Amino acid sequence: MGVFDKDRIEEIERKRREWEEGTLKRSLERLGLKQSPVRFYTPADLRDFDFLEKVGFPGEYPFTAAEYPSLVPELRIRGGVSSLLVRASSYSGYGTAEDTRDYYNYMRSAYGRRGGPNIAFDLPTQCGYDSDSPMARGEVGKVGVAIDTLQDFELLYEAFVGDNDLDKIASNFTINAPCNVILAMYFALAEKRGIPLDRLRGTPQNDILKEFAARGTYIFPPKPSMRMARDTITYCTQHAPNLNTISICGYHVREAGATPIQMVGFTLSNAIAYVQLGIDAGLDVDTFMRRFTFLAWSTGMDFFKEIARARAGRRVWAKIMRERFEAKNPRSWMLRGGGGMGVPTHTLTAQRPLNNVARCVVTGIGNAMSGAPPFGGIPYDEPMGLGHSLEAQQLSLDAGRIMQFEAKLADVIDPLAGSYYVESLTDEAEEQIWGIIHKIDAMGGAVAAIEKGYVQREIARSAYQYQKEVEAGERVIVGVNRFIGEQELEVLTTRLVEHPYDPRKRAEAEEKQLRSLAQVKRERDDGQVQATLRRLKEEAKDEGVNLIPPIMEAVKAYATVGEICDVLRGVFGEYEAYNVTA
Amino acid sequence: MAKERRIRVLIAKPGLDGHDRGARVLTLGLRDEGMEVIYTGLRQTPEKIVQAAIQEDVDVVGLSCLSGAHRYLFPEVVEQLKSKGVEDVMVLGGGIIPKEDVPFLKEKGVSSVFGPGTSIKEIANYIRENVKRK
Numbered sequence: 001m002g003v004f005d006k007d008r009i010e011e012i013e014r015k016r017r018e019w020e021e022g023t024l025k026r027s028l029e030r031l032g033l034k035q036s037p038v039r040f041y042t043p044a045d046l047r048d049f050d051f052l053e054k055v056g057f058p059g060e061y062p063f064t065a066a067e068y069p070s071l072v073p074e075l076r077i078r079g080g081v082s083s084l085l086v087r088a089s090s091y092s093g094y095g096t097a098e099d100t101r102d103y104y105n106y107m108r109s110a111y112g113r114r115g116g117p118n119i120a121f122d123l124p125t126q127c128g129y130d131s132d133s134p135m136a137r138g139e140v141g142k143v144g145v146a147i148d149t150l151q152d153f154e155l156l157y158e159a160f161v162g163d164n165d166l167d168k169i170a171s172n173f174t175i176n177a178p179c180n181v182i183l184a185m186y187f188a189l190a191e192k193r194g195i196p197l198d199r200l201r202g203t204p205q206n207d208i209l210k211e212f213a214a215r216g217t218y219i220f221p222p223k224p225s226m227r228m229a230r231d232t233i234t235y236c237t238q239h240a241p242n243l244n245t246i247s248i249c250g251y252h253v254r255e256a257g258a259t260p261i262q263m264v265g266f267t268l269s270n271a272i273a274y275v276q277l278g279i280d281a282g283l284d285v286d287t288f289m290r291r292f293t294f295l296a297w298s299t300g301m302d303f304f305k306e307i308a309r310a311r312a313g314r315r316v317w318a319k320i321m322r323e324r325f326e327a328k329n330p331r332s333w334m335l336r337g338g339g340g341m342g343v344p345t346h347t348l349t350a351q352r353p354l355n356n357v358a359r360c361v362v363t364g365i366g367n368a369m370s371g372a373p374p375f376g377g378i379p380y381d382e383p384m385g386l387g388h389s390l391e392a393q394q395l396s397l398d399a400g401r402i403m404q405f406e407a408k409l410a411d412v413i414d415p416l417a418g419s420y421y422v423e424s425l426t427d428e429a430e431e432q433i434w435g436i437i438h439k440i441d442a443m444g445g446a447v448a449a450i451e452k453g454y455v456q457r458e459i460a461r462s463a464y465q466y467q468k469e470v471e472a473g474e475r476v477i478v479g480v481n482r483f484i485g486e487q488e489l490e491v492l493t494t495r496l497v498e499h500p501y502d503p504r505k506r507a508e509a510e511e512k513q514l515r516s517l518a519q520v521k522r523e524r525d526d527g528q529v530q531a532t533l534r535r536l537k538e539e540a541k542d543e544g545v546n547l548i549p550p551i552m553e554a555v556k557a558y559a560t561v562g563e564i565c566d567v568l569r570g571v572f573g574e575y576e577a578y579n580v581t582a
Numbered sequence: 583m584a585k586e587r588r589i590r591v592l593i594a595k596p597g598l599d600g601h602d603r604g605a606r607v608l609t610l611g612l613r614d615e616g617m618e619v620i621y622t623g624l625r626q627t628p629e630k631i632v633q634a635a636i637q638e639d640v641d642v643v644g645l646s647c648l649s650g651a652h653r654y655l656f657p658e659v660v661e662q663l664k665s666k667g668v669e670d671v672m673v674l675g676g677g678i679i680p681k682e683d684v685p686f687l688k689e690k691g692v693s694s695v696f697g698p699g700t701s702i703k704e705i706a707n708y709i710r711e712n713v714k715r716k
Contacts, residue, residue, distance in 0.1 A: 123600075216624050464606070
């Protein structure tokens, strides 16, 4: 039942017409305008709005208000220090395993960072090539750490022993196509340290569908790639139940050019495909959903629409899980990790970069308006290359503190619930998101839509549309396509580099890694390596077999990431990208 | 009057970087600017890029890299073009290229480097004004 009386709505509509013909019209005439540049919303825009059906209570179906019943802002529980900053690392890793190990040790001693690593891997590792592959030239140790064999993992994790041993920390791995190889290394390392797998906590990214759609570090074709994801879900559900199995990403889909609605539609379609994997493998949905998480959103600056999109996304997912997959546990209905409208990375500019602080405050407020704590976003110097400066990190942290403690934005959840404008935008967003999900369902699901190139093509089209709007001046970006005249002041920034990413180490990383890889290859038992790879090849041919155990045998024999992936390439084939611009 | 030959451009992603929003947008954008544009797709070795540039008889090769491997990959493409006797193809760079690397890349034969926020028009005009083959 709606909260508004029908007669009252009619009265509002009548009054609105009077207002439009009277007060508004007179004002517009005075201003010399034909049409009002601003809009005003009333209960008539919502009509039969039903609070319990549309919003509900925080942490309850349909989760429109928030995923959790009460927000516990990071800043509050940590005494004013963001956990993002005290973690052993934000997303990090560079050079060789030893360089990265030293980095973690340094961050702990110099900045008091604690907890587990959030490991960035270099591109050869992410794409399943060894450091000595011709494909890896120039890329070794860039954008992340080079991992070729278990030995690299052993070296890196020398920074995590004692109070920081594997059963006391959580590890994050931004790895997708070779996710099970990295997990196998983590499991092998735990075994060597005598730590049972059920004590391990952490999150691998493992969202291969968005790699095809947006991020590009795929190896195998979609179907065998999905089998690998299924293996993670089934193996971990049984052996490592405290490890998240997947982090489903909308973020990269948006960064690649998707519109806000496409981001949610494509991502939830991908998520549906992953849930189906677990169900098809015969697992109980409420059991394996406990370990699904989302690295949900990237946001634009269109404040209210992004808030509505975030609220609608949670509602759509709750309906999918409860109605379509018939999950019983409310926890399974939650878009876990999908709080708030997200981070505004793609909106940040290299031009007049301090303006990015303003952008991050706008979206920080937006996060507080859409079911998350206010969040200072990302350091302003993100578009200037890797390695956030200390000053940029301080500004970002302080922005969050100001939003929380001065503006008191963390004192209320979903303050726009019931807003005539935001609720009607939320309904609109929900309808559009369903439109995309149904379209992809009709194509046979996310895997089929990606095989056909539909998702890739749509994203490319939206990216181009965005650029055309920027160039036509229809989409204003301050300091880039507007307000760039000579009378504007170029605000200068100074950046101190937080960590002395030793330029010498960076320059030498490739050479050093090649030497250590050659040494591992000399010292390992080749017969054993070949035997484990042969077994992997045989098991890979049988679609029903879970490949994590044979991969573990191979990594324990110090087979390389590249060797393991080559065996799988031989069985699965390689993905040939759909040419979106042909 | 003979129809003017359209400028032919190869947009390429050298290395393993998967961020090709810029490459895709530029491919479509330069087409709308009247050029013939071919996009290689991801994960191209310098060898493959040079081969494609020769086969497709392009006037311009636009390289995009956001992974930090540009200091190796861009000069490698220029060198390999030269070693095949191709001297009149303009090589452009784009992506996340730190300012301090630009002089190095230019010295190595990259004609110009375009960073985030550059408009398609700006790149198209640069190509028209500076393309070596006319």
